[in-house]
Amino acid sequence: MxxxxxxxxxxxxxxxxxxxxxxxxxxxxxxxxxxxxxxxxxxxxxxxxxxxxxxxxxxxxxxxxxxxxxxxxxxxxxxxxxxxxxxxxxxxxxxxxxxxxxxxxxxxxxxxxxxxxxxxxxxxxAQGSTTAQFNGWTAHFDRYLLEDGDGQETAFSHAEGEVLRLFLESPKRLISRAQMQEALGGAAGESFDRAMDVRVSRLRTKLREDPKNPRLIKTIYGAGYIFLGDVRWN
Incomplete structure (x- = not known):
């Protein structure tokens, strides 16, 4: 460091x-x-x-x-x-x-x-793995790219990648706002919460989720988020 x-x-x-x-x-x-x-x-x-x-x-x-x-x-x-x-x-x-x-x-x-x-x-x-597969998608954290089943690639930002990795490392478990703030750093407050909402929204768009009924990243109102995908790290 x-x-x-x-x-x-x-x-x-x-x-x-x-x-x-x-x-x-x-x-x-x-x-x-x-x-x-x-x-x-x-x-x-x-x-x-x-x-x-x-x-x-x-x-x-x-x-x-x-x-x-x-x-x-x-x-x-x-x-x-x-x-x-x-x-x-x-x-x-x-x-x-x-x-x-x-x-x-x-x-x-x-x-x-x-x-x-x-x-x-x-x-x-330290996790060692730079690639994760889930529900027809592959996330390449070394290249900041999402790849669908047909090989089409979509870039994600460093900040979006941190949120995605957090979800993929804890699938099917509630991740609270406090846990996100502790894991990702930054000052807690309205701006942090808003930034997380935007990053999650952008990840949903890149994963072609229905914003009204997302299948992978669910919002648990008043509590946080839960990622429902089946994840395999390579």
Missing amino acids: HDALVTILDDEPEIRQILTDVLQDAGFRTQSFARAREFEASLKRQTPDVCLVDLSLPDTDGLALVHRLALERGAAVIIISGRAQVQDRITGLELGADDYITKPFDPAEVVARIRARLRTGARSA
């Missing part, structure tokens, strides 16, 4: 320096960028373990960038933004971010949130 690479994208030099210092003191490798263009060019050379992304960027729409990162890269994405409104937080999480930290922030909290994301990833890696 301590060899993990964290990239920082923020146009404020002071913020970049604060984050670089605290992360390096905590044992992480870091790279920092002031412009999205330089940041995205670096992604072609290597994929970091965690990306810290500010939303207010001078050369691109931060939310659009977060969405691309979530869909195209295997890195966890944490938004660090001065936009403190609940709707901004919800939108960021809906678009695929794994966590959302508002400015001004406590540097120690940033380190704690990054470690929580990496622990989640380490638990997944």
Whole structure:
């Protein structure tokens, strides 16, 4: 975990320096960028373990960038933004971010949130299996793809993959909101609950579920979710 690479994208030099210092003191490798263009060019050379992304960027729409990162890269994405409104937080999480930290922030909290994301990833890696089959579907967690019985592939984001893996590791058991929050990290509250609802909705769409009567991912109102598929890990 301590060899993990964290990239920082923020146009404020002071913020970049604060984050670089605290992360390096905590044992992480870091790279920092002031412009999205330089940041995205670096992604072609290597994929970091965690990306810290500010939303207010001078050369691109931060939310659009977060969405691309979530869909195209295997890195966890944490938004660090001065936009403190609940709707901004919800939108960021809906678009695929794994966590959302508002400015001004406590540097120690940033380190704690990054470690929580990496622990989640380490638990997944420790399971050993990267492919699961269920009800005519195959989930490829190494490639972030769902494959149907005809070989048609649909991409899912890092955040959606964490929720799917949680379901597939505990089939036919109720998973409460509290269990999801504990397993996936992030701050509890309205924005977390909303983000989970959106991720589950998107997974249902990708699994071609009937939204009014889903067969695989059932909502147990007031309690949580239950995954009803028959799962085999490879």
